[in-house]
Amino acid sequence: MAEYKDPENTILLELKNGTVVIELLPDVAPKHSERMKELARSGAYDGVVFHRVISGFMAQTGDVKNGKDPMMMRHAGTGGSDLPDLPAEFSKLPHDRGTIGAARSANPNSANSQFFINFSDNNFLNGQYTVYGRVTSGMDLVDAIAVGEPPADPDLMVSVKVAADV
Template sequence: MRSLTRTLVLSLSLATPAFAAAAQDAGPAAAPMAVATDWRTVPADNLLVIDTNRGRILVEMTPDVAPLHVERMRVLARRGFFDGLVFHRVIDGFMAQTGDPLGTGEGQSPYPDLKAEFTFRRGPEMPFAPVAAPAGSAMGFLNSLPIQTQPTALMATTADGKVHGWGTYCPGVAGMARDEANDSANSQFFLMRQPYPALDKRYTIWGRVVSGLEVVRAIKVGDGDNGMVTAAPDRMTRVRIASDLATTERPVVQILDASSAAFRTLVDGVRTARGADFSVCDVDLPVQVSGPPAPPA
């Protein structure tokens, strides 16, 4: 038995294959006509640049949702901790996991484990854009992150003027791996290849892939827990915060602003196309990436 297990505890049998297949079959929606003011630039300090042997992955981190975990990612990236680490557990239709210096699922950074941030308090200052209203709640986007939350109207009744919220595991969402103990996340993280709502409120979400989801889905499959370790796993070659890169190396990411009219047009089109099967995971936010190309792997 492992003394330290940083792999996901849930079995893939808890997935919802029909939901994943439906989202995959839906395909990306066409971007609506948008003007310059409809685009939001991701702050460089919240942009994690993950270069891999498969290509570049850009993650918008969400400190409003998981400040402790975002700060840990910044610290480790700035120390070059992730450089050269393999994707040691990759399950097709699920996720790609990395961040273990041992490459076995047993390792971690020298820093203390983190307190879980499965949920957060959403205040009126946070840029929430609702897209659906299931009974007693709302689903939408906090910047690029899909979330579920209590209705905004409840803010008037709470002591802190805020409501309960949590991220939802759509494709591209970045989560933190842990042991069975809730407060045991450290350095290992995973990027979703497909939706997996069974993880909601069970593993801390700290960001979402905004460019390079096709890279995440191309990472070589291998799962040490099930004896399917690949002989030559894919790896991260360099991981940095965009603000730490020289301007000649720094990518600039613009995302369709969820508060814009163009975003509402996009959502309405996806909702019409999906009908009763519509989910927040069906909405693909258009992204523009500029700046220098990624360095060769």
């Protein structure tokens, strides 16, 4: 088993070609970090598609309501979880390559379950979206996620686990 600096705040995101390791930042965004762990532990993220993937920008996933059922796939990106929305936890952390940001509607306090992984430094997002994690290993796997809005043959999160539980 691999060693992690803080297994309780490390997410193992299994893709078709391997595992992406994400370090959560509970000191910066405690509510968002806790939500990701809660949804991972419940299995809600398992099998959810990457519904919006823009080359050179980001890969978005986490619609646990509409992102699994093929009949609902056209609505992927419009839902969240049954849990309440989260208040914004903006910080001075930049949206650099590999950071995890909370997806939301126009309302800054509407983040729920969806998140995105930045393919590049997207500093125009700074101060507008909550940064609550960063990829520490497996960014090459993220770079290989099928592109599209939505992708014709979307990649999915095979499983999402908290390292402390594995």
